[in-house]
Amino acid sequence: VPAASWRRGHVRNMARRYVCVLALAAVLLLVFATVSRSKGLRGREHQQTSRIPSQFSKEERVAMKEKLKGAIQIPTVSFSQEEYNTSALAEFGEYIRKVFPTVFSTSFIQHETVGNYSHLFTVQGSDASLQPYMLLAHFDVVPAPTEGWEVPPFSGLEREGFIHGRGTLDNKNSVMAILHALELLLIRNYIPRRSFFISLGHDEEVSGMNGAQKISALLQARGVQLAFIVDEGSFILDGFLPNSKKPFAMISVSEKGAINLRLQVNMTPGHSAAPPKETSIGIIAAAVSRLEQTPMPNMFGSGPLETAVQQLASEFPFPVNIVLSNLWLFGPLVSRLMERNYIMNALVRTTMALTMFNAGVKVNVIPPVAQATINLRIHPAQTVQEVLEFVKNVVADDRVQFHVLNAFDPLPISPFDDQALGYQLLRQTIQSVFPEVSIVTPGICISNTDSRHFTNLTTDIYRFNPVNLHPESFKSIHGINEKISVQGYETQMKFIFEFIQNADTDEQPVPHLHEL
Numbered sequence: 142v143p144a145a146s147w148r149r150g151h152v153r154n155m156a157r158r159y160v161c162v163l164a165l166a167a168v169l170l171l172v173f174a175t176v177s178r179s180k181g182l183r184g185r186e187h188q189q190t191s192r193i194p195s196q197f198s199k200e201e202r203v204a205m206k207e208k209l210k211g212a213i214q215i216p217t218v219s220f221s222q223e224e225y226n227t228s229a230l231a232e233f234g235e236y237i238r239k240v241f242p243t244v245f246s247t248s249f250i251q252h253e254t255v256g257n258y259s260h261l262f263t264v265q266g267s268d269a270s271l272q273p274y275m276l277l278a279h280f281d282v283v284p285a286p287t288e289g290w291e292v293p294p295f296s297g298l299e300r301e302g303f304i305h306g307r308g309t310l311d312n313k314n315s316v317m318a319i320l321h322a323l324e325l326l327l328i329r330n331y332i333p334r335r336s337f338f339i340s341l342g343h344d345e346e347v348s349g350m351n352g353a354q355k356i357s358a359l360l361q362a363r364g365v366q367l368a369f370i371v372d373e374g375s376f377i378l379d380g381f382l383p384n385s386k387k388p389f390a391m392i393s394v395s396e397k398g399a400i401n402l403r404l405q406v407n408m409t410p411g412h413s414a415a416p417p418k419e420t421s422i423g424i425i426a427a428a429v430s431r432l433e434q435t436p437m438p439n440m441f442g443s444g445p446l447e448t449a450v451q452q453l454a455s456e457f458p459f460p461v462n463i464v465l466s467n468l469w470l471f472g473p474l475v476s477r478l479m480e481r482n483y484i485m486n487a488l489v490r491t492t493m494a495l496t497m498f499n500a501g502v503k504v505n506v507i508p509p510v511a512q513a514t515i516n517l518r519i520h521p522a523q524t525v526q527e528v529l530e531f532v533k534n535v536v537a538d539d540r541v542q543f544h545v546l547n548a549f550d551p552l553p554i555s556p557f558d559d560q561a562l563g564y565q566l567l568r569q570t571i572q573s574v575f576p577e578v579s580i581v582t583p584g585i586c587i588s589n590t591d592s593r594h595f596t597n598l599t600t601d602i603y604r605f606n607p608v609n610l611h612p613e614s615f616k617s618i619h620g621i622n623e624k625i626s627v628q629g630y631e632t633q634m635k636f637i638f639e640f641i642q643n644a645d646t647d648e649q650p651v652p653h654l655h656e657l
C-alpha cells in the first residue's frame with residue numbers, strides 16, 4: 142500500500158479510536174453524575190469540615206420517639222436457637238429501611254443482611270489510615286408474658302414521659318439510637334473520617350450464633366481488624382450505691398462466661414399408688430436445692446471491679462471511704478458486704494440460677510424423666526471446667542446425669558488505661574453529654590453480649606449503653622415493665638451522635654487525671 146495512503150488510513154483509524162474513547166468517557170461521566178445524585182454521594186464541596194452540633198428540632202425529637210415506638214411494636218421475640226419469630230425479624234428489617242432512608246441510600250454506606258435477619262452496615266470513612274471500630278446492638282428480645290405489665294409489652298405506649306415495652310432497654314433502644322444518630326448526621330452532610338461498622342443482631346438472646354457470629358466470621362474473612370467495639374452491657378448506674386445519690390458510669394471491660402447445664406434423672410415409670418422412696422423429680426429437686434444452698438466462692442479481690450470500688454471510694458463518707466480505698470486490708474469485709482445485694486453478688490462470684498424444670502407425664506404415673514436446666518454465669522477468675530467440677534461435687538449423686546447445652550469461658554479484660562482509644566472516647570463522650578457524671582469506672586458485665594463473638598477482630602471490647610439505669614429498671618430487663626424515659630432515649634441518641642464525631646479523631650486520647 143503506498144505510504145501516503147497508508148498514513149491517511151492510519152490517521153483515520155486513530156481518529157475513530159479517539160472519538161470512541163471520548164464518547165465512552167462522556168457516557169461514564171454521565172452515569173457517574175446520575176448515580177452520585179441519586180445515591181446521595183457528596184462531593185468534597187459537601188465534605189463536612191466542622192463539628193455538627195447535637196441539637197435537634199422539635200419535629201426531629203418527636204420522630205425519634207415515634208420511631209422507637211414503632212420498633213417496640215414489632216414482636217421480635219427469640220425463644221431458643223431454633224425458635225424465633227422470623228416474620229417479625231423480617232418485618233423489622235423492612236421497618237428500619239423505611240424509617241432511615243438516608244442510611245440506606247448513602248453511597249459510602251454498604252448494607253448487608255447476614256444470617257437471613259441480622260444487619261451489617263459498613264460506613265466508609267474518608268481517612269483510610271484510621272482503623273475502623275464497631276457499634277453493636279441487637280433487636281431480638283426475650284418473651285414478655287403480659288401478666289404484671291402496666292401496659293401491653295409490645296404496645297410501645299408512651300406514659301408519663303416513658304416509652305414502655307420489651308426491648309426499650311435491652312436492646313432496641315440502642316439499635317434505633319445508633320441508626321437515628323447516623324440518619325441525622327447524614328442529613329446534616331456528615332461524612333466520617335474513621336470508618337465504622339454497625340452490627341445489628343437478630344439472635345443475641347439465644348446465643349448470637351446465626352447473627353453476630355456470622356458477621357464476625359464475614360469480617361474476619363475480609364481481613365478486618367477493629368480498633369474497638371461498643372456494645373450493650375452496662376449503663377450509667379444511678380442509685381446502686383448506698384448513701385450515694387450521684388450516678389456513675391461503669392464501662393464493662395470484661396464479661397462473665399456461661400454454662401447452660403441440664404441435670405437429668407431417668408427412672409422406670411410405674412403406678413403412683415406404689416411409689417419408690419424417691420422419684421426422679423425428688424432426686425433432681427434435692428440436687429438443685431443443694432446447689433442453691435451452696436454458693437460458689439466469692440472471688441472479689443483483684444481486677445476491674447476492685448478498681449471501680451477504689452474509684453468510687455470518694456463518693457462515700459468517712460470511714461467508708463477509708464475502707465474502700467484500702468482493699469488490701471478491708472477486701473474480705475467489703476466482699477462480704479457486697480454479696481448481700483443480689484446485683485453486687487453477681488459481680489463477686491459465679492452465679493447459678495435454676496431457670497427451667499421439666500418432669501412428669503400424669504398425676505398417677507411415676508415420672509420416667511426429670512430435667513432441671515441451670516444457667517451459670519462464670520466470674521472472670523474461674524473457668525467452665527472449674528465450675529462444672531464444683532457443681533458435680535455439690536450434687537454428689539450418681540443418679541443425676543449432666544448435659545452441657547453450651548458453655549464458654551469468661552472474656553479477657555479489655556484495656557482501660559489512658560491509651561485505650563475506645564475506653565477514652567467513651568469516657569470523653571460521657572463527660573461531655575452527662576456532665577453530672579463525674580466518675581467513669583471499669584466493670585464486669587454480669588450477663589452476656591454479642592460482643593463475645595468478636596474477640597477475633599479486636600481486644601478492645603467495651604460494653605456500655607449511655608442510659609441512666611436505676612435498680613428498679615435493672616429488674617425490668619428480662620422482667621416486667623421495661624421502659625425508657627423519652628429524655629433518656631433522646632440523650633442516648635445524642636451520645637451516639639457525639640461519639641461518632643469524637644471517634645474521628647486521629648490523636649491519641651488525652652490522658653486524664655485519675656479519679657484516685
Ligand SMILES: CCCCCCCC/C=C\CCCCCCCC(=O)NCC(=O)O
Nearest residue numbers: 311346373374375376381484587588589590
Ligand atoms: C459497685 C458496682 C455496682 C454495679 C452494678 C451493676 C449493675 C448491672 C448493670 C447492667 C447489667 C445488665 C446488662 C444488660 C445487658 C443484658 C444482655 C443480655 O440479656 N444478654 C443475654 C444473656 O445474658 O443471657
Ligand SMILES: [Zn+2]
Nearest residue numbers: 311312345373
Ligand atoms: Zn441484650
Ligand SMILES: [Zn+2]
Nearest residue numbers: 283311346619
Ligand atoms: Zn437480654
